[in-house]
Amino acid sequence: MYSLSWLILLLPLTGFISLSWFGKRFPKLLGGWFACAMVGGAFLVTLLMLAQLYSEDPVDRLNHVQTLYPWIVSEGFSLNLSILIDPLSVFMLLIVTGVGALIHVYSIGYMHHDKEFTRFFAYLNLFIFSMSVLVLAADFFFLIVGWALVGLASYLLIGFWTEKKSAVLAARKAFVMNVIGDVGMVIAAFMIFEHFGSLNYVDVFKAAPTAFFPNDDSILLITFLLLVGAFAKSAQIPLHTWLPDAMEGPTPVSALIHAATMVTAGVYLVARCNALFTMAPFTMYLIASVGVITAIVAGSIGMVQYDIKKVIAYSTMSQIGFMFLAVGVGVFSVGMFHLMTHAFFKALLFLAAGSVIHGMADEQDIRKMGGLRYAMPITFVTFLIGSLALAGFPLTAGFFSKEEIVMNAYHGQYGNFVFWGLAVIAVGMTGFYTFRLFFYTFMGKLRTPEAKPHESPLVMTAPLMVLAGLSLLGGFLGPWVHSFLSPVFGGTVPMHHDDAMLEIIAVAAAMGGIIAAVAVYMTGKDQLAFAKQMLAPIYEALFNKYYIDEIYDFLIVKPVKAIGKFMEERAEKLGIDFSVDEVGRQVREVSRGISIWQSGKVRIYALNMVAGMVTILLFVIFM
Amino acid sequence: MMEFLDQLWSFSMDRETVFGLFQQSLVFIIGMTAILASLGVILCASPIYSALYLIGNMVCLAMLFLLFNAEFLAVVQVVVYAGAVMILFLFIIALLGSKEEKRELSFQNFAALSFVGLLFGELLMSMMVEETKPVLGQVTPEVVQQVGSAKAIGIELFSNHIVPFELASLLLLVAAVGIISLAKFSYKPLRKRTRT
Amino acid sequence: MGSEFVLFISAAIFSIGSLGFVIRKNPLVMFMSVELMLNAVNFLLIGYSSFLNSLDGQIFALIIMTVAAAEVVVGLAIILTIFRTRHELDVDRINTLKG
Numbered sequence: 001m002y003s004l005s006w007l008i009l010l011l012p013l014t015g016f017i018s019l020s021w022f023g024k025r026f027p028k029l030l031g032g033w034f035a036c037a038m039v040g041g042a043f044l045v046t047l048l049m050l051a052q053l054y055s056e057d058p059v060d061r062l063n064h065v066q067t068l069y070p071w072i073v074s075e076g077f078s079l080n081l082s083i084l085i086d087p088l089s090v091f092m093l094l095i096v097t098g099v100g101a102l103i104h105v106y107s108i109g110y111m112h113h114d115k116e117f118t119r120f121f122a123y124l125n126l127f128i129f130s131m132s133v134l135v136l137a138a139d140f141f142f143l144i145v146g147w148a149l150v151g152l153a154s155y156l157l158i159g160f161w162t163e164k165k166s167a168v169l170a171a172r173k174a175f176v177m178n179v180i181g182d183v184g185m186v187i188a189a190f191m192i193f194e195h196f197g198s199l200n201y202v203d204v205f206k207a208a209p210t211a212f213f214p215n216d217d218s219i220l221l222i223t224f225l226l227l228v229g230a231f232a233k234s235a236q237i238p239l240h241t242w243l244p245d246a247m248e249g250p251t252p253v254s255a256l257i258h259a260a261t262m263v264t265a266g267v268y269l270v271a272r273c274n275a276l277f278t279m280a281p282f283t284m285y286l287i288a289s290v291g292v293i294t295a296i297v298a299g300s301i302g303m304v305q306y307d308i309k310k311v312i313a314y315s316t317m318s319q320i321g322f323m324f325l326a327v328g329v330g331v332f333s334v335g336m337f338h339l340m341t342h343a344f345f346k347a348l349l350f351l352a353a354g355s356v357i358h359g360m361a362d363e364q365d366i367r368k369m370g371g372l373r374y375a376m377p378i379t380f381v382t383f384l385i386g387s388l389a390l391a392g393f394p395l396t397a398g399f400f401s402k403e404e405i406v407m408n409a410y411h412g413q414y415g416n417f418v419f420w421g422l423a424v425i426a427v428g429m430t431g432f433y434t435f436r437l438f439f440y441t442f443m444g445k446l447r448t449p450e451a452k453p454h455e456s457p458l459v460m461t462a463p464l465m466v467l468a469g470l471s472l473l474g475g476f477l478g479p480w481v482h483s484f485l486s487p488v489f490g491g492t493v494p495m496h497h498d499d500a501m502l503e504i505i506a507v508a509a510a511m512g513g514i515i516a517a518v519a520v521y522m523t524g525k526d527q528l529a530f531a532k533q534m535l536a537p538i539y540e541a542l543f544n545k546y547y548i549d550e551i552y553d554f555l556i557v558k559p560v561k562a563i564g565k566f567m568e569e570r571a572e573k574l575g576i577d578f579s580v581d582e583v584g585r586q587v588r589e590v591s592r593g594i595s596i597w598q599s600g601k602v603r604i605y606a607l608n609m610v611a612g613m614v615t616i617l618l619f620v621i622f623m
Numbered sequence: 624m625m626e627f628l629d630q631l632w633s634f635s636m637d638r639e640t641v642f643g644l645f646q647q648s649l650v651f652i653i654g655m656t657a658i659l660a661s662l663g664v665i666l667c668a669s670p671i672y673s674a675l676y677l678i679g680n681m682v683c684l685a686m687l688f689l690l691f692n693a694e695f696l697a698v699v700q701v702v703v704y705a706g707a708v709m710i711l712f713l714f715i716i717a718l719l720g721s722k723e724e725k726r727e728l729s730f731q732n733f734a735a736l737s738f739v740g741l742l743f744g745e746l747l748m749s750m751m752v753e754e755t756k757p758v759l760g761q762v763t764p765e766v767v768q769q770v771g772s773a774k775a776i777g778i779e780l781f782s783n784h785i786v787p788f789e790l791a792s793l794l795l796l797v798a799a800v801g802i803i804s805l806a807k808f809s810y811k812p813l814r815k816r817t818r819t
Numbered sequence: 820m821g822s823e824f825v826l827f828i829s830a831a832i833f834s835i836g837s838l839g840f841v842i843r844k845n846p847l848v849m850f851m852s853v854e855l856m857l858n859a860v861n862f863l864l865i866g867y868s869s870f871l872n873s874l875d876g877q878i879f880a881l882i883i884m885t886v887a888a889a890e891v892v893v894g895l896a897i898i899l900t901i902f903r904t905r906h907e908l909d910v911d912r913i914n915t916l917k918g
Binding site for chain 2: 836880
């Protein structure tokens with residue numbers, strides 16, 4: 001039965017190939033629903049795999065490797081085309097294909113007016129395929145293949161509207177930063193091969209506990225390099241600058257790739273390689289620190305942005321910081337749980353924002369919106385549910401997962417007070433910016449009455465409703481997630497700490513953020529102006545994203561461009577071109593010299609013949 | 624050469640040696656004439672004189688052929704070579720006119736002279752090797768005298784060397800066709816004919 | 820034996836013929852020098868056929884004479900054609916194949 005799992009890869013791939021080759025011949029909607037069917041089929045197969053896994057004992061659920069073809073067979077290195085079916089990969093696949101299918105359905109409505117409708121669905125299917133490769137890979141090789149493919153799909157989809165120059169530049173920026181991560185991953189793979197002699201997950205993770213001393217130099221280096229890849233893909237500091245710019249792509253793209261799935265690949269990587277990471281506690285501290293710092297920094301920037309999608313993007317960055325905090329303090333399944341709930345409510349928020357943008361005729365500035373609760377009721381309700389979940393309102397999905405993270409930030413294996421404190425601050429910021437966004441967009445009066453906002457069609461609101469339901473109920477899946485994933489993480493289940501005090505403080509922080517937003521944005525404008533004046537320098541820094549983009553431009557981009565220009569002018573023109581031309585010129589000179597011999601005069605040719613005859617005879621006689 | 628002088632001074636006057644001596648001295652004299660004639664060919668200013676010198680050279684060579692028991696070839700030389708070919712030459716010279724050309728002392732001529740001198744020297748080296756052994760052939764002059772030179776050549780030609788013979792005849796055919804197409808008179812009347 | 824004479828005479832006429840070919844400018848005289856060379860070779864062949872008691876040399880000389888006749892004919896036709904178009908009897912001036 002497990003061999004059916006190849007369909008998970010095959011269906012989206014078929015969708016991509018057929019849409020890109022034949023897509024133009026069929027009516028648009030047929031192509032769109034075909035793509036949805038492919039992803040829906042993949043989701044059904046994933047459910048089948050889930051059922052299959054459940055029919056076995058928990059101990060046996062690991063290490064189901066399906067091999068298609070033994071690709072490289074040689075002394076000392078062998079590689080098979082194989083995929084791994086275990087709880088972690090099935091879990092990720094449920095999210096990828098499930099949320100992916102919903103977003104496909106949504107896109108049929110959102111991209112309805114676009115000329116390049118078919119191409120969009122082809123790329124979306126390509127992305128689902130790539131992400132499945134990444135998740136299903138049974139060794140580091142195919143992990144990196146999937147990693148790169150996902151980067152490619154992201155590039156193609158961010159720069160989907162090729163006539164928009166800003167989109168193309170953003171796509172390029174995303175791709176370049178992804179490549180930085182790829183380099184780290186590849187070097188890490190080399191080192192893993194050197195130490196373990198194999199790239200298979202099964203072999204490596206079985207040997208990991210005994211192959212190193214904890215905090216050994218080599219394991220630190222390996223995990224650090226893997227982290228470079230994870231941070232680049234998941235947009236953590238310092239490799240985060242591509243994510244806000246990636247909002248240039250269509251909104252379904254932002255929902256699928258930059259909220260629910262691709263950016264969580266870094267967390268998946270750390271969870272998958274938990275055997276390696278647990279041998280390097282120092283790296284775990286690093287992960288948690290970077291995660292919590294990103295959560296705070298991203299949250300602070302998100303509090304002052306005016307583009308609806310950018311706010312949600314910074315929120316994504318912040319929430320992934322939470323996920324990294326969770327895996328950094330040692331509770332991997334908590335991080336995965338938050339990954340799942342985040343996929344639900346963040347995709348919901350993005351899709352609802354897309355609905356708003358669609359209804360406001362492609363307007364994205366929230367200062368121009370307001371009072372949309374009357375014009376777009378379904379979007380209003382679903383966005384409210386999503387915001388509550390994101391902020392961590394009690395009993396929503398986000399509440400459960402965030403609670404666990406904050407709790408374990410203190411009580412976890414590597415947790416301490418500092419992590420906990422910063423996490424609480426980040427929770428407060430989350431509440432604040434989320435409801436700031438909500439109030440600006442939906443409450444009050446419409447600030448630009450000439451735009452006639454209208455509700456979106458059913459094909460767009462139906463996924464919203466499904467995701468809203470999941471955001472409300474998903475939190476109760478927590479215990480199931482922990483028990484299902486525990487074999488992958490060494491058979492442990494995160495302990496439920498009954499520290500009432502910490503719980504209350506965390507909830508208070510969340511509510512505090514919400515109330516602060518209410519106070520600032522629902523009451524008067526003058527308080528806002530006053531605060532802005534007082535904190536003007538801080539505000540400027542936040543608004544300009546701490547000038548990180550400018551720093552990178554100065555430190556890295558300009559020198560690289562200067563070097564390139566120098567090489568082009570000196571090395572290329574004067575060096576290489578010159579020498580090649582010189583060879584040609586010399587050949588011409590020599591042949592010009594030789595061609596003097598061809599005088600065209602018969603007598604000279606005859607003289608040459610006589611001279612040749614004389615010489616040959618000389619050799620013959622005196623030999 | 625040394626043998627010749629030895630024989631000359633030995634004063635043994637039997638028929639064979641006298642005959643041999645006579646033959647050898649004749650060869651020498653006629654040979655020198657031929658060489659002088661060929662010098663005349665290349666050194667004369669006017670082409671007609673060069674042609675005449677060449678005819679003289681060919682006649683000398685025909686006489687030499689006779690001295691070496693090749694009567695048929697001597698006749699063929701006179702009839703075909705000196706007769707037909709050289710007459711053809713003379714016709715063309717008469718047709719094209721003969722300019723007197725001045726002799727120049729250029730570096731090219733000096734180089735030619737030196738190379739040809741070297742060539743001559745090398746060719747003379749062939750004299751330094753051993754005497755040629757009369758290895759081949761059962762066709763002694765007596766045998767040839769029995770059947771007659773032409774007949775002997777005919778037998779040889781048509782039995783052992785039939786292929787070169789046929790190819791030579793083909794060659795002559797090709798040459799004949801070739802020169803007819805090359806040396807046709809003017810092409811212009813053809814065009815005039817089509818116009819009318 | 821008189822074989823040295825044969826060699827000497829033949830070598831001399833051959834060398835003179837090749838010298839004439841390179842020195843003279845008139846194409847007809849150059850052609851005549853070629854004939855000289857062919858004659859020298861004929862003489863050598865016939866001389867040695869007599870010394871070696873074989874008729875092969877004479878047959879060879881006969882074929883050479885045939886070929887020389889054909890060649891003269893064609894060569895003169897070519898010179899005639901060149902003269903007709905260019906009115907030039909100086910080989911040095913016919914150098915369009917230069918370079």
